[in-house]
Amino acid sequence: MQVTRAIAALALSAMAISSHSAIAAPNCPALRWTTLGTAGGPVPTAERSEPANLLTIGERRILVDTGDGTVVQLARIGLDLGAIDTVFISHNHLDHTGGLAAVIGLRWMNQFPGALTVYGPVGTRAVVEGIVASLATPGSIGFGLGTPPPRPEDSVRVIELADGQVLDLGQGASVKVAANSHFDHDGKSDPNNTSFSYRFALGSRSVTYTGDTGPSTAVTALARGSDMFVTEIIALDALLGEIRTRRKDASPEMLSGMERHLSTHHLKPEAVGEIAAQAGVGRVVLTHFAVPPGPLPHYEPSIRAGIATRYGGPVDLARDLQSFDVGCKP
Structure with a gap:
């Protein structure tokens, strides 16, 4: 049975590697x-x-x-939670943090060595403290091993970040932090809450991840020259149509507010193309598809056409469990 599971995990790992992936050489x-x-x-x-x-x-x-679903997706590519020692949170909306409790709790239950470090904006500490507090009851029950379980608070630590901060990740790797416009109101930043974009670098190679953001000069500056630009995308007209269909009780004021929020706090295809072109990125990888439920290819032509009005480089519409490599430069 264990052999069968191992073969299945290897097969899934192979499926997760896209045509853009490559096996890293020892010097790369x-x-x-x-x-x-x-x-x-x-x-x-x-x-x-x-x-x-x-x-x-x-x-x-x-x-x-x-x-x-994060831990399930990791299992599908054959990766054990013990391999994870670091988490970066872009912002504290639940769709981006809903799986963090399972990451922390299951790592703790399996008693993997070393503490998990969670980086994020102000508010991340409160989120993690709430998760740790929720582990008190399973901790009091124990794991049936005849010894008290380790304290859950010892299994995780939190570091809240600031706009413009640069972290050394070791072995030539680093990450730069930039506050974006996802929480802006009427063009002004929220003094109490922050949404981050991240630029991860290894030597001269880099990947910029927008997280959730609207058009943002800070994100453009962060992404400048990146090999890969991983960005959110919204099909605004289709999504608004879906909301009108599903929410018959929605008032005109509510719909107007929703349109204003979605158009300023997220990126339409033309906005993605504009940032990618101004930043001169090597390729665009789209994720966080804010589209109505259903097959993605239905929206692909309009998404590609919108981006192409500004950006002429390669664009990938990512699938779940797909991988993209930044190969070494000559």
């Missing part, structure tokens, strides 16, 4: 982005898991956002 450490979940927004769909990503950077395995 991996810089790989895997889209564990590519859904956009808090409405679960049958087609896509909630927003979550796996960054392979050298020997490190780092989660970037942890939407609901």
